[in-house]
Amino acid sequence: MSAEPVTATVEPGADAAIAVSVNDATGAPVPGADVLVVVADEAVLALSGYQLIDPVDVFYRTAFTEVGLEVDRGRRSILLADPQELLDAIRELEGTIVSTTTFLGDGAGGDDADGGFAADLAAPEGRSVDLAQGGDGAGEIEVRQNFDALAVFDPEVTTGADGTATVEFRLPDNLTRYRVMAIAVDGTDRFGSSESNLTARLPLQVRPSAPRFLNFGDDFELPIVLQNLTDEAMDVDVVLQTSNLEIAGSAGRRVAVPANDRIEVRFPVRTESAGTARFRAAAVSADHADAATVALPVYTPATTEAFATYGTVDDGAVLQTLAAPTGVFPQFGGLEVTTSSTAVQALTDAVFYLTEYPYRCADAYASRIIAITALRPVLDAFGIEDMPTPAEFEATLADDIKELSALQNWDGGFGWWFRDQRSRPFQSIQAMHALVVAAKEGSSVSQEVMENGRWYLRNIREHIPADWTQETKDMLEAYALHVRNLDGEADAGAARALWNRGGADLGLDALAWIWPIVADAGIEAEIERTFRNRATETAAAATFATDYGEDAHLILHSDR
Incomplete structure (x- = not known):
């Protein structure tokens, strides 16, 4: 064919x-x-x-x-x-x-036309270039976008x-x-x-060579390559129109481009604000013309500093003195003031959702056991309205432990919905996590179930499929070490071996889990430094981002 x-x-x-x-x-x-x-x-x-x-x-x-x-x-x-x-x-x-x-x-x-683009790129007064001077055939130029x-x-x-x-x-x-x-x-x-x-191809070609992105406050030279694909030299008029970019000097040039050759024309520009910067480069010579449009993201400054203060208002008002920062960009940042009777209020909706979750699978049981065990004393102390009574919490917890234990397989692991389904590494570790914290808080858990689960955790590497990514394998091994540590079985040697294999390239959750276990001051310092470097701070919080790509579903990972 x-x-x-x-x-x-x-x-x-x-x-x-x-x-x-x-x-x-x-x-x-x-x-x-x-x-x-x-x-x-x-x-x-x-x-x-x-x-x-x-x-x-x-x-x-x-x-x-x-x-x-x-x-x-x-x-x-x-x-x-x-x-x-x-x-x-x-x-x-x-x-x-x-x-x-x-x-x-x-x-x-x-x-793919941008109807509002022409208005955005109207040439500022004093910077327009009459391209019609390039020849009788030069009028409106069709813009490539x-x-x-x-x-x-x-x-x-x-x-x-x-x-x-x-x-x-x-x-x-x-x-x-x-x-x-x-x-x-x-x-x-x-x-x-x-x-x-x-x-x-075109006889006269405009090829913008812009960077992939810009930062607010950047000063740079924007390269525009003009290519002549004819057998005769060209005198070319080139003009730059911009939106959210300030041109330093003239927006238009006249240059000579040799036959079958190219030249680069640079325009000094500066970003005006965060958002999107657009520019249009147009060139004309006699009957030949070309124009191209490019849009670039403009990011906020890469470095930020956040300061926070906390206090309690029991009666009247509290006076807080603030010192205005110097040497900053006033377009960014601000002052945030938040108040709450208690931060626990934000957890109530999540607790209601978990207690009413209708699906009876291993991860649902484990999630509810972990949440209720951790939050029950706090919720009881604050007397949240419409919250289940302590007796109802106890009944739900006992029922979930019984149902989750019944899903354990012969190898000590857990599947999704039924016993004898293939054991899943993450669900198995999560299930043992739930049973360990419940047992530590005084709930009754079968010793046979616990011993079988401990055997599974000790041999977790044998239960992870070989074709899973190394990052996912490391995360699961670290999670298993964390649960074993909660159960009083710290394995510092395995934690150090995991660090020696992955180092600072381990996922943040894996690093957090082995941090209390490694029992090595040098490794602990390196882990702390890694967390400080990966933190994103605001005035209200410090956040961390993790990403497992296409393996996220294997470990119930989400960016929400």
């Missing part, structure tokens, strides 16, 4: 077409073949080293080894049946007509009777080379693929 652009070189934003041709091994055309056509920016594909996969290898990969059948449920080794044959079989069995609906996008994309890396994704191309098809689309505004990729399928056992290239 082949998939070639009708015109190999076109202008950005112009209409383009890909001619697809599918033939069999004898050279005869293949009508009715299903074809997927993708046109994407070659530069983006090169960053990841992406290569089109051979469809024959995908659908016909060998699934056998020398010792027996290798079961592989991955997409890479699935052989798809003919959907029409499946429908025919269903009709024969049920004697009914089955209707089908295809949920596939048409691959079309909407325009749709820089989508994906030009087309069409999964529903079908060849005609002659084995050909044409895919028409409009290119984004990138000045680049696109890779055209196509995969064809005919029936259940014939596949093919093809690649080619399409180039988008």
Whole structure:
């Protein structure tokens, strides 16, 4: 098969077409073949080293080894049946007509125009440049602003009777080379693929080379590259229009660009405020013109300082003296004053939610046991309205301990909903965490359940799947060490070994769990320094962020 652009070189934003041709091994055309056509920016594909996969290898990969059948449920080794044959079989069995609906996008994309952008970038008085002076052909310049890396994704191309098809689309505004990729399928056992290239270029090209982001107060030179792809030299007028950027000096220049060469023009600019900075660079020479628009995030200053004071107002008023800080940006920061009868009030909704949670699974039991055990004395002391009575708390706690214990498997671990389900590492550690704190607070917990759970925690590394990320494995091992420490079984050697293996690269929760266990002053100091470096402080709180990526669901991790 082949998939070639009708015109190999076109202008950005112009209409383009890909001619697809599918033939069999004898050279005869293949009508009715299903074809997927993708046109994407070659530069983006090169960053990841992406290569089109051979469809024959995908659908016909060998699934056998020398010792027996290798079961592989991955997409890479699935052989798809003919959907029409499946429908025919269903009709024969049920004697009914089955209707089908295809949920596939048409691959079309909407325009990416920014209607309010022209107003944002109105040239300030005294900085406008009349580009019409560049030549009689220079008037309004079409601004390039749709820089989508994906030009087309069409999964529903079908060849005609002659084995050909044409895919028409409009290119984004990138000045680049696109890779055209196509995969064809005919029936259940014939596949093919093809690649080619399409180039988008202009005689005169404007290529802004802006940074990825800015900080408030930045002074920098904004580079604009002008490229001449003709065989004659050009005198080019270039102008810069900005929003949330202050230009130091003239916003326009006239420069000479040699034939088949490029030059860089730099404009000194300064950020005005946090938010988004936008600029438009336009260039014109005789009948040739180009313009591009770029938006950049402008962040607040990277360093902040927070100061807090606390007190109690029992009667009358309290006078607090404040000293205004100096040498700061007045646009940022502020004064916050908060009052509360007790901070415990913020926990009541969470307690109500846990006590009324309807699902009877291991993590729900464990979460409720931990919360009620920790908060029950505080909630009783403050007499929160509508809160369950102490007797009701005791009954709920006893019932949850009984139900959770009944879910324990033979290996000492816990699954989700039933006994004898596969033990899950995080749920097992969490369940033992709940039973340990409940037992320490005087609740009755089966000693057999506790001993089996302790054996599971001591051998936690054997229960973690080998294909999980190292960060997740370290977190689970640290959590198990923490629960064992709560249970009076501190393992300083294992905690130090975990630190020696991961050091400051361990997750913050893992570091917090091994901190009280390592029994090494040097390691403790390093952990403290790591926490200080990773803290985000405000006047009201210090916060820490953790991220486990795609493994987050394995440990019930959330950023909420």
